[in-house]
Amino acid sequence: MTLSKKDQVLNVIRKIQLEGLAEIDRICRKHNINYSLGGGTCLGAIRHKGYIPWDDDIDIDMDRVEFEKFLEVSKYELDENIFHLECNENNPNFYSYTPRLMINNTILNNKSMELSGNNHCIFIDIFIHDYLPNNKIKRAYYAKKIYWIKVLTYYKWYGITNQVPQSFKTIARIYVKLRSYKHFLKKFDKYAKHYHKKGEKTNYVIDTSIINGNFGGFPSSIKKEYIDVPFENLTVKCLKEYDTFLKILYGDNYMKIFPKEKRISHHKWKRVDLGPYAEKYGLPKEYVKYIIMNLDAPRLKKVKQVSLEMLDVIDNICKKYNITYFVCGDDALYKANNTEEYAKIWRDDVTVLMDKKAYDKFIEVAPKELNHYYFLENNITNNNYHFPYSKLKLNYTYFRDRRTFPADVNQGLWINIGVLINTSNDAKKRLKHYRALSNVYDQIRLKWLYNSLRARKLKKKGRKRYLKWQLTQLIPLKLLVMRQKHLINKYENIESDFYLESTTSLLPLKDIKKSVFAEGESINYLNHNLNFPKNLQEFLEISNKQRNKMKKHLFDVKKLKEENIEEYNYLCNNLTEKQEEKLNKKVSLFELGMYDADDYRSGVFDLDL
Structure with missing residues (x-):
């Protein structure tokens, strides 16, 4: 496998995590403390003898009794210059019910962590197993209680959560604001530690993972014996009955490997600092940009290339069914302005327009022409979609436009397919x-x-x-x-010489002459043959009359091309700091997966596993 720059940074993060895992294993073996690899780490050990190739964290499981032993001995066993253990027991203000072995002098924050205003080290999750009631109804009640206590605690800490339904977030926000951390800790102790405090064992346990906390636990009988398994360069502990454990978590086919397009980490890092480890493992100075969630020029160039390929998909469908479409929006304006090079970087939505008759035909035929990499989203294919136009979405990507948050739309890279209506x-x-x-x-x-x-x-x-x-x-x-x-x-049945775009947002023009869209013309645009309005200059003139801000921008770009071609070429391939900041505010979360720029794209997409 050829390692990208991202892979190189990811491998260093893994090496740091493995140092932490080795330390946990050393202490546990020395003091006869039972633990097991948990969740995806266990799956990785059994299926890959190490990390799942697209994973980037380590989880272990311990019974609460075993953890209390570990907590006690860690006070003198851990080298405080390298590690520290963070948990409710030694820090009442710690937000998580999952203890973590932290690797000092590092920062690894996702967006939620950034919003909380706290830096988090690279860490190993230690999920605690607590006993649940044997009674099925009572067990479900306890599991739900524990789950929601954890969700609300995280909501209080981070201020955001995906687990609380939108309709309840206002109530939840008021509730957590009125409650202290001690309130939630007390509630957690009441339900999660109920049997531990009584010194009783039952037939079921639940762990402190918020993800796994809602399924009602699993049989405690699988935790009787442990075996050694290889994990990367280490030999560590795992449940002897790992098969039962993994089937509960991932289903009977847990050994089946994801197809290439789904090999995406669930972590989206926003700030990374590997401290002394960056130099120790020989990372370049600019290593951070390859691992964090930030749209810069190389990535946005790739986004534009993929967007153009999506336009090719639309073009092919339209040719097959004799449907006329027009590339519009900023792309048409840059083309008409003779500055199309400036559009090599994705700077705003890519939009095509059709008249209503063509649009109706397109949304009828397109779904059967699209393969699984694409999805046509509209109010027919998604009941929670309320725009009067469609979006061609790229599956296996995540491109969250903050303007449509919290609706479940625009989650993949998209092309707007708008409607021209009579007026x-x-x-x-x-x-x-x-x-x-x-x-x-x-x-x-x-x-x-x-x-x-x-x-x-x-x-x-x-x-x-x-x-x-x-x-x-x-x-x-x-x-x-x-x-x-x-x-x-x-005005559908009225003879008219003018169009409006159905939202006035995709094409914010009040006077769109139909003559502009009377004919289309296939034009080479950034090495793709796409259909534009034949009378592009008239389209530019109409836009300039009604969009003063855009008119000034186009004038400035063209003037720069004529007077300083060197600077123009630079800006066609790079972003100013202000432009980059603006685009990262617009796209608040993203994951490009196998479509990412080469240096940012993991090699796992090319592996035959």
Whole structure:
């Protein structure tokens, strides 16, 4: 396997973790403390004799009695210059019920950790096994209680969580704000440590993993014996009945390996500092950028290349079924402006437009033409989707546009497929139609995408905006969607010389002459033959008349190309600090997987396992 820059950094993180695992194993063997590899680490040991190739953490399991022994001896066994143990027992303010062996002088933060304002070391999770009631109903009750105590504790610490449903987040936020950490610790002790305090053992246990805490536990009988197994360069402990354990967690086919496109780590690191280990293991100075979640120029170039390949997919379907589409948005403007090189980096949504008849035909035929790498998302394929246009999504990627958070859309890299609709020839009526479409689209967004927690941020934009959100909450979403549909179809059967884009957002122009879209022309654009409006210059002129900010930007870019080609070429291939910051705010979370830029892409996608 050829190691990318990302793989090189990941391997160093693993080496640091293995130092921690070796230390745990040394202490446990010395003091006869039982432990076992847990979760994905156990699966990796059995299936790969080490890490799952796309995994980047280590989990171990201990009974609470065994952990208490470990806690006691660690006070004098651990080298405090290298390691420290973090848990509720030695730090009442520690947010997690899962103890962690921390490797000092390192930082490994995901986005939630960053938001909490606390730095986290590279660590080994030590999941504690606690006993549950034998009674099935009572066991389920205890498991649910423990699970939700953990979820709410994390919500209090981080301020965000995926486990709390959107409809309950406001209530949950108020609840955790009114409760102290001690309250949650007391609750956890009551349910998780119930049998431990009584000195009793039962037939079922549950661990402190928030992921596994909701399935109701597993038989304690599988924890009677332990065996040695290889894990990378170490020999460590594992349950003798690992088969039963892994089947409970991952199903009967746990030995089956994911297809290449699904080999993605579930961790998204936001800040990384390997301290002295970076030099120890020979990493380059710029190692951080290859492992953190940050969109920079090389990655955004790759995003644009993949977006163009997605346009090829649309183009092929349209050619097959004689459907006319037009590349629009910024791409069409850069092409018309003779500055298409500036679009080599993904800077905003890629959009195509079709008239309503062509659009209706496309959404009918496209799903049967797409393979499993793509998904056409609209209100037909997703009941929770309320835009009046479609998105071609790239599966096995994650590209979270913060403007659509918390709705479950835009989770993959996307292409907007918008609709050109008839409007009035009368300028006043056309303007009224435009404003009505814009308003109802905004209302739908406010109703659908803004819960009360997110709406608080609207106050910063002005009282008027927040008041509009409050008024929108009084209107049923179904009614708003019906109102939008009526406006879209209002001039459907009327002869007209003008179009509007159905949301006024994908193409924010009030006066779109149909003559612009009378014909399409296949044009080479960044080495892809795609269909643009034949009269691109007229499209540019209409845009410049109605979008002053974009007009100025296009003028500046073209002027730079004419007067300073060297600087122009540099900006076509790089981002300013301000541009990079803006794009990373727009795309709040992402995972490009096998589509990432070469230095950022793991070699596991090329492995035949």
